[in-house]
Amino acid sequence: MSVPIAILAGTGALPVALAEAQPDALCLAFDTPDARIADRAEPHRLEKLGAAFDRLRAAGVGDVVLAGSIKPRLDPAALDPLMQAEAPALLAALAQGDDAVLRAVIALIERQGFRVRGAHEVAGGLTLAAGAASVAEPDPVARNDIARARAILAALGPLDVGQAAVVAQGRCLGIETLQGTEALLSFVAATDPARRPQAPGVLVKAPKPGQDLRVDMPAIGPDTVHQARAAGLAGIAVTAGQTLVLDRARLDAALTETGLFLWADAP
Template sequence: MTDRLAILACGGALPVLLAQAHPDALHYTLRGVPSELSGSAQEFALEKIGSLFAAMKEAGIGRMVFAGSLSRPALNPAKFDAEMTRIAPGLMAAIPQGDDALLRFVIATFEAQGLTVLGAHDLLPGLTVEQGLAVGPVPSEAELADTARAAHILSEISALDIGQGCAVAAGQCLGIETVQGTDALLAYVAQVAPELRRGQRGVYVKAPKAGQDLRIDMPTIGPSTIAAVADAGLAGLVVAANQVVIIDRDATLALAKERGIFLISQIFA
């Protein structure tokens, strides 16, 4: 293999940003997983993963990046090629253990083919939210306390591999991100009765799980996240420094300012 880069493109804007920054990269997609790069990519069925490996080898791919949100396409065992049949027992064992276990298995599978798996943040400098980034109102002492509470909750549930976000108001947990994702959580928080917030608006904290491999599924925010936080009636968004991707940075910061919420980044213990 050579050092050529491949983008395994899934949903969202991140694959497009990577393709623009690395115009010589080859694009691949998985059947059943929507991608903005589908028009320029070679598509492979997950059941035929051996064909994907062969195509990468023939193209001289030495490095690859998983980009975008990856849904879990349905698998038909009757269509498995020899390579998928070989790895299927390990894959099936990893799935019930949660996203981290599954993604670690996926990374290991590609590395076993001699590929170097990179994170999107390795290829796009400035992609993550740096420590101290701030926009919007200065958080109150109560909001800082809610931030600490939410970060503690996320730390405590990390081993359970549940999610990457938590909303807290007046010390009360309003919701935890689960398999439904950030939008579903914040839509739920928007419906929490005001009296349950005890006079506080609350905050949303987003951070990777402890020990999470950030090469796949790094937490991501963008304008839609800001809109959802504001619509949920929360005072602001706090993210883990250098461990959360920010899509469309200028628009994200501008919208936070416009909606009157804060966006800050800090290091969580």
């Protein structure tokens, strides 16, 4: 029997997809878990990571997967001894952006003797192959817009900003910031129609250069497709093998329903 793995779960669809792909995995919830995994998820707290690591060791876990979104809140009065020692460094990292926090968390987990694996490494079918994943495909204008959005994201990547951008006919209509992709697409949807370029535009989601794909891979799902449609876009482009695709059946249905393209560039 192989060494068991553990899912350190936050909110969202990814912990659910992982739990389904790994029925034997231990599941520790650090935020209110999705109803579909609520019966499997053991409640834990960021303030008591020492207790969580003890639980993993007791279960013989070797590999852990971080999945879903966890609010970085720490109640100073609730810290266990491990976190009393580690919290200052984590809080300092918090001021430096998402990447710094994740690097610090990974380093902490690895110092405890566990290996951090990516969701795509422990569950197949969570990323796309290169090419069209939809019936629709990007036209030449959309391909130019994809290239321009990628140039914008590449310029911002070293600054730890921007997993997504929207470009229409060469004009940038939005760049993802702290608020996330849904907020970006709502912003684009609210653009004064008189100011919009003629071409509908594309959403490009791509990892930042050097981004740790084990813990911070860009993700899309059916909601992304509907939000992109509401923002008036023609489609979505991602990077093959480097973007998580959640809830594939509903995603495919959303693409069919909206007529949007979903395109994966080779990395």
